[in-house]
Amino acid sequence: MNKARSNPLNSVMMHGALILYTLIALFPVFVILINSFKTRKAIFREPLALPDADSFSTIGYETVMKQGDFLLYFQNSMIVTVASIFFVLLFGAMAAYALSEYRFRGNMLMGLYLALGIMIPIRIGTVAILEMMVATGLVNTLWALILVYTAQGLPLAVFILSEFMRQVSDDLKNAGRIDGLSEYTIFFRLVLPLVRPAMATVAVFNMIPIWNDLWFPLILAPAEETKTLTLGSQVFIGQFVTDWNAVLSALSMAILPVLILYVIFSRQLIRGITSGAVK
Amino acid sequence: MNKARIRWHILVFLAPAVIVYTAVMIFPLFNTLRLALYTRIEQERVFAGLDNFRTLFFDPIWAEQFWNALGNNFWFFLVHMLVQNPIGIALAALLSHPRLRFAALYRSAIFIPTILSFVIVGFAWKLILSPIWGIAPSMLDAVGLKSLFAPWLGKEEYALTTLALISVWQFVGIPMMLIYAALLTIPEEILEAGEVDGITGMSAFWKIKLPLILPSIGIISILTFVGNFNAFDLIYAAQGALAGPDFSTDILGTFMYRTFFGFQLQLGDPHMGSAIAGAMFAIILLGVCIYLFGIQTRMRRYQL
Numbered sequence: 001m002n003k004a005r006s007n008p009l010n011s012v013m014m015h016g017a018l019i020l021y022t023l024i025a026l027f028p029v030f031v032i033l034i035n036s037f038k039t040r041k042a043i044f045r046e047p048l049a050l051p052d053a054d055s056f057s058t059i060g061y062e063t064v065m066k067q068g069d070f071l072l073y074f075q076n077s078m079i080v081t082v083a084s085i086f087f088v089l090l091f092g093a094m095a096a097y098a099l100s101e102y103r104f105r106g107n108m109l110m111g112l113y114l115a116l117g118i119m120i121p122i123r124i125g126t127v128a129i130l131e132m133m134v135a136t137g138l139v140n141t142l143w144a145l146i147l148v149y150t151a152q153g154l155p156l157a158v159f160i161l162s163e164f165m166r167q168v169s170d171d172l173k174n175a176g177r178i179d180g181l182s183e184y185t186i187f188f189r190l191v192l193p194l195v196r197p198a199m200a201t202v203a204v205f206n207m208i209p210i211w212n213d214l215w216f217p218l219i220l221a222p223a224e225e226t227k228t229l230t231l232g233s234q235v236f237i238g239q240f241v242t243d244w245n246a247v248l249s250a251l252s253m254a255i256l257p258v259l260i261l262y263v264i265f266s267r268q269l270i271r272g273i274t275s276g277a278v279k
Numbered sequence: 280m281n282k283a284r285i286r287w288h289i290l291v292f293l294a295p296a297v298i299v300y301t302a303v304m305i306f307p308l309f310n311t312l313r314l315a316l317y318t319r320i321e322q323e324r325v326f327a328g329l330d331n332f333r334t335l336f337f338d339p340i341w342a343e344q345f346w347n348a349l350g351n352n353f354w355f356f357l358v359h360m361l362v363q364n365p366i367g368i369a370l371a372a373l374l375s376h377p378r379l380r381f382a383a384l385y386r387s388a389i390f391i392p393t394i395l396s397f398v399i400v401g402f403a404w405k406l407i408l409s410p411i412w413g414i415a416p417s418m419l420d421a422v423g424l425k426s427l428f429a430p431w432l433g434k435e436e437y438a439l440t441t442l443a444l445i446s447v448w449q450f451v452g453i454p455m456m457l458i459y460a461a462l463l464t465i466p467e468e469i470l471e472a473g474e475v476d477g478i479t480g481m482s483a484f485w486k487i488k489l490p491l492i493l494p495s496i497g498i499i500s501i502l503t504f505v506g507n508f509n510a511f512d513l514i515y516a517a518q519g520a521l522a523g524p525d526f527s528t529d530i531l532g533t534f535m536y537r538t539f540f541g542f543q544l545q546l547g548d549p550h551m552g553s554a555i556a557g558a559m560f561a562i563i564l565l566g567v568c569i570y571l572f573g574i575q576t577r578m579r580r581y582q583l
Contacts, residue, residue: 010480014373015381021370022388024448028403029391031414047414087299095296098289110293117304119501119567121509123532124560125307127314127539127553132307151303154296183288212396214512215532219540234398234516244412247402254399262394266387270456 029255036060036248043244060245061253064236067246070253072225073232080142080228081210084149085203091150092157093165093199097187099158100165101173111162117155122148123215133220140223148216153206164198165191201272204265211258229254312560315553331554345555347526348534349562351439355530356507358443359450364499366447367454368492372484374455375462386459390452397449401516404445408432432517435527442528446513450506454499461495462488494578501570508563511536531559 034050035043042055049055064070099111122129129148130139138144168191176186192199217231227235233254240246262269318327335341370389374382392400407414408431416428431441465488473479473487511532514522520542522529537545539552 011379014376014379018370018373018385021366022385025389025392025451028400028407029395031407032399032403044412047412047417091296091299094292098292102286102289104286104289110297114296114300117300119505120308120560120563121505122304122308123509123511124556124563125304125311126535127549127556128307128310129303131310131314131549132303147299147303151299154300154304158296184291187292208394212394212398212512214397214515215536218515219536230396230398233396237398237402244406247406251399251402255395258394258396259391262391266390270383270386270390 032248032251032255036245036252040245043248057245058249060243060247060249063240063243063246064249064253067240068232068236068250069224070229070232070236070250073227073229074257076142076226077211077229080145080149081207083142083146084153084210085206087146087150088153088157088206089199089203092154092202093161093192093195094187095154096158096161096165097191100162111158114155114158117152118159122152126215126219130219140221140226142221142226144220145216145226145228148220149206149210149213153202153210156205157202160202161195161198164195168194200268204269204272207261207265208258211261229257308560311553311556314550315557318550319548327550331550332557335551335554335558341551344526344529344534345558348529348531349558351528352508352510352530354439355443355446355510356504358440359447359503359507360500362444363447363451364454364496364503367451367499368458368496370451370455371458371462372488374459386456389455392449393452395449397512398516400445400449401513404448405432405517408441433524435524438518438524439528442514442517445517446510449513453502457495457499458492461492465491494575497570497574497578501567504566504570505563508559508566531555531562535559 031047035047037051037058038055039057039059042049042051042057046055051057095114099107099114133139133144138147172190173186176190181189211228212230213228214230214234217226217228218234221227222231233250236250237247240250315331316326316328317324318331319325335345373379374386376382406412410416410428410430416425419425419428429437431437469487469491470483473483478486509532510530514528514530514533515536518528520533520537520540522533535552535555538555539547539549541547
């Protein structure tokens with residue numbers, strides 16, 4: 001059985017193709033990381049060699065730490081990402097519960113209204129968002145970013161979470177009602193813990209675009225004390241274009257946090273995408 | 280249930296999401312479209328009807344930039360459709376092979392560029408393709424193709440395609456994952472039935488799997504379309520707001536940014552910026568409608 005599909009020659013060719021593409025995917029990251037630990041001379045003489053005792057140097061990192069406030073940028077990115085995801089999950093789950101649990105007039109319409117934002121990018125409204133943030137004094141605060149990312153993440157979150165909440169058994173909720181639990185208690189104590197996997201999927205989906213966004217930090221919060229890591233590294237690298245050590249180190253420092261997050265969450269992310277949550 | 284009673288908890292559950300979504304997304308969207316109909320004359324905001332759009336489409340200075348950006352944007356999209364999606368599908372087809380070892384490892388590794396920010400990707404490729412550093416020329420030299428090297432990002436005729444390919448490199452993981460997921464849902468019996476009829480290997484892919492994953496290909500196409508027509512970050516990170524050399528990499532996102540935020544000596548004009556946003560909105564809406572009504576409803580779906 002399945003003879004044609006397990007031909008050894010085929011298998012070699014398949015691995016060959018996949019290895020080739022994996023190399024293409026990883027090569028630039030690898031080159032940046034190894035060269036960030038080399039002296040300026042070694043960077044240019046042998047860009048593809050690993051750093052050895054002779055060429056090892058952390059001068060780039062020293063410049064970066066001295067010149068740029070990367071710890072602050074990192075902290076800002078962290079606050080914005082965590083807070084946005086928190087609000088997306090809380091508000092998204094609450095709305096999804098209302099839509100999937102109760103029948104009321106306008107339920108369908110409300111669902112459609114909230115789903116509009118899945119396809120339409122929030123960036124189109126940037127001019128008015130900026131005016132609004134200026135008018136309310138939120139410009140150059142992290143709140144501006146948190147609000148925007150929360151609004152941006154809600155449509156897909158409501159959509160995915162309400163699909164999952166429909167699967168929570170009615171008997172469980174009715175048992176809670178008979179025991180005299182309030183609707184709020186039923187939601188927070190019974191339903192939320194059951195949709196935790198779906199919430200993790202939503203969180204991971206939102207995490208990367210928020211962390212990596214350049215547009216809104218650039219427009220809504222470009223001040224030094226509210227720069228995110230993405231914007232901070234963009235500005236820093238722009239200033240140090242000729243200092244190759246500093247540029248390579250700054251890039252590596254921007255790569256590492258995402259890479260670490262990815263290693264922790266990749267299983268969740270890939271399972272989320274492949275479970276068809278975005279269909 | 281008592282009909283007259285207002286069920287407050289429904290309101291409480293819905294309110295936060297609806298308020299934030301309406302206030303920060305839907306309202307600004309329409310407000311931007313409204314602002315496109317105004318203009319500023321001596322610090323006063325005056326209603327100008329469709330004048331901004333007339334300027335954008337027909338005024339020689341503006342129109343040239345607009346059509347340039349729009350054309351570039353279409354080319355950017357075309358490169359994604361012709362390169363990113365076929366490679367993604369091919370990788371997914373390889374990965375979904377039932378007895379492939381290390382599939383999870385390949386999958387995670389190929390997805391890594393997708394999680395990096397545009398800033399990292401833009402600068403990393405800029406360094407690698409830089410003639411000063413010389414990684415790209417010396418690698419081409421190693422395979423005897425040194426004569427092909429050119430400072431791709433600095434030449435008008437290559438820069439846009441180079442950036443599009445960099446973006447393809449970054450995002451190939453998304454079509455790969457979505458198609459991979461679709462391929463996994465094809466039941467083994469169908470493939471075995473095909474095998475009994477002598478359809479194996481490549482022809483099994485073309486004749487059985489491809490028709491079954493067409494709906495997913497439709498989804499990745501529309502995702503690519505929306506993503507490309509609202510792209511900005513990669514061009515800005517690699518080429519700056521001026522989308523050099525000589526605006527050859529200018530797309531709608533960078534054009535809108537320059538217009539409403541201003542750059543160098545030109546002052547920002549929120550009203551013209553809104554007009555460009557309006558044009559982008561119309562293009563994206565048109566694309567989504569073509570997909571929803573023209574493609575999705577006509578696509579044959581097979582019950583599995």
